[in-house]
Amino acid sequence: MENLLGRMITGSVTDENETDYFVQAEGTTFRLAKQEIKKPLRAGATFKGFAYESEDHHLTITRNAPQVQVDHYGWGTVVRSQRTLGVFVDIGLPNKDMVVSLDDLPSMMELWPQQGDKLLIALREDHKQRLWGVLADMDIFHAIAQPGKKRMENANVTATVVQNKLVGTRVMTDHYELGFIHPDERDVEPHLGAEVHGRIIGVHDDGTLNLSLKPRAYEAIDDDAAMLLAALEHSEAGHLEFSDKSSPAAIRAYFGISKGQFKRAIGHLLKDRKITQHDGQLWLVTDQATDDSAPQA
Known part of the structure; x- marks a missing residue:
């Protein structure tokens, strides 16, 4: 089953019951909900979909593939947290939330993402074939960022916190510009994944924005x-x-x-x-x- 979960795979229909088809790929059988399929599938038919293990530990394949996959980053929504484990993120699957481990979260729990916050994550499969959410690092954010323009100075922006550091807070705006908030430009430190509303107080030559969360x-x-x-x-x-x-x-x-x-x-x-x-x-x-x-x- 290694290198199957969290990815798009192709298999063959081998059987069915009242609610599911059974699709086999590389010797592993996955359930495919019949409610996803408009036209009946016959035994031997080829099916391509996203493979994962559901909350009730059923190996599942779905044609409704999420953007978040192994080595593919996408935004997910935090649904809850567990102090001893991490935060659970909805990536669009009907019966599975992905966990971002506490080892990847800020050491101060008050800076953990909260319900409704957004995180840019990909998936990874551990040695026990379990899927975990992996936070995008700054290299990923730089790769997808759009440069800010000098004319944007003093404009209001909405952004998401993507990194918390002692030197300040890094954010990405709704239009994918990268921004930095110095501790002097905020009253409290916003938590990871939080949506913040600020104004642009400077634009670097590389297009990175300096933001302030304080009012004019x-x-x-x-x-x-x-x-x-x-x-x-x-x-x-x-x-x-x-x-x-x-x-x-x-x-x-x-x-x-x-x-x-x-x-x-x-x-x-x-x-x-x-x-x-x-x-x-x-x-x-x-x-x-x-x-x-x-x-x-």
Whole structure:
């Protein structure tokens, strides 16, 4: 049976029952579901299909061959994980998911692919004739990659995480450009197989993209402004002893943002007339504001 599983093989129909045909190739017999076949097959007919062992350990052959095969890479969808084994990947077979071994996954389990994530894998057959999923390495990704263009800079992209390293995260976009995310350009490390949404902040001469998962400055203003507004709304007197003259250290210690972010947030809220500044303090503007409760600048 060696060199049969996980591949396209050709055999001859030898028998049948109510539900299956039996196809023999190199002395090994495989089941072929009759529901796949539109016209009946006769004994001795030649049949070509994809060979594998189903979940219930039946040797099976199917005409609905998956893209993922031995030495053939394709995308599969993670359906579940098992701490002691690895992750199970749906490659399109009705009764078999392929396992990517924990030995091939990140050492930190929180970086393992999660249900619904995508992995580019091929198959390999071990010495016990078991099929395993094998992750594509960077040589494979480089071989299938399309070069990015300089004009793409600042564009939004959707990408899949294909490698986690201490130096950063490598991804492949939906259009097959390779990208790199430096740790400074993300708030948390995305796990292998995760879909991420970022923007292009640079394009190398070889077409590789530098990506950021952080929002643009004007996009970040809304988040910082919302946080500042929430702080004012939860203050007892509707004001805080901060202004655009406050020290960067004090702003960082209290709000966790830079002074530049703080000033942009203030500007946003002043423009929207949600706050005022007075005597070195920020005041919340309310519908019932009075001269005593919310001094005007």
